[in-house]
Amino acid sequence: MIAPTAQLGEALRLFGEPTRLRILGLLELSELSVGELARALGMQQSRVSNHLRLLRDAHLLQERHEGRTTFLRLDVPEDATEDLVARLWSTLRAEIPTLPEFAADVARLHQVIAERRARSRDFFDRVAGEWEKIGVDFATGQARQRAAANLFARPLVLADLGCGTGYLASGLAGLCSKLVCVDSSSAMLEEARKKLEPMPPGTELELRRGDLDELPIADGELDGCVAGMVLHHLEDPATAVREMRRVLKPGSNAVVLELAPHREEWMRDEQGDRHLGLDPSDVRTAFERAGFVDARIEAVEDRYQPKRRHASAPAEEPALALYIVRGRVPSGG
């Protein structure tokens, strides 16, 4: 046990060297690697090491090791009353800015931090074009989707109505706890299964065969649904919109992606279309009549380019306009 006077003398010697005060002042402002600290002080690393050892022995520093780099930061107990060194530091720290070298130290510190950021930015500027090849894949490829899923309240049940091969559903997998895919064609559902499985952990897939004008979904079961490029296949699209309203929870959204009216008569046979597109305002009216609020039409820049399969189709493949209609179930139900 060191006698109190010896302890005081030792503490005064520790703080009596201005370089050590400058080190403490800098580490109070930022965590720094030993190299960065030396640069901020404008000194060789070898000249800093001895000071660091003494400050470490006085329990004023905390170290964090990352690979071969050691990062340092100031670590003084909050309650200084018990510890002489901490007590002295709590008085001295206010005086650090008056040290003649300290303004230059802080200017160099800002330079060091700016260079640290620039290094990362310059690195990514350099590799942006190659980044996808550098090895960003995760073992299952689902980690990012799972991370994004945390944005949404769970449990969340979403549905792709008239899912076909699961094109839209694939964007929803991982964002919900249950994904319900409905289609009247079991062959299409099988294709969807092939595309969607395996599902990301945490999302259950349910494939349900059924009709959009009598959805195989319970009242209020869903937190959201999409129906992409399917309403124009139906005898009465308004019935399907009423069904969407029935199966959604209060406050949730329905989204329809549709073809604008066109004149490609051949698409009835070649694409199984019942209507040659649908008028967006008719779809919005169907939403309003079904009891959706905030029903809106949104223009879409993409075009749908149906593929010509038979000679009866025109040689020139048309690019057809698309639009979205969305609506919300009132919060009161």
Ligand SMILES: C[S@@+](CC[C@H](N)C(=O)[O-])C[C@H]1O[C@@H](n2cnc3c(N)ncnc32)[C@H](O)[C@@H]1O
């Ligand atoms: C053009 S595909 C669209 C598929 C998918 N939604 C997409 O955006 O790629 C239309 C799908 O709707 C389905 N479908 C057509 N009429 C239906 C009905 N009455 N009830 C349920 N599904 C239907 C078809 O089997 C087909 O899979």
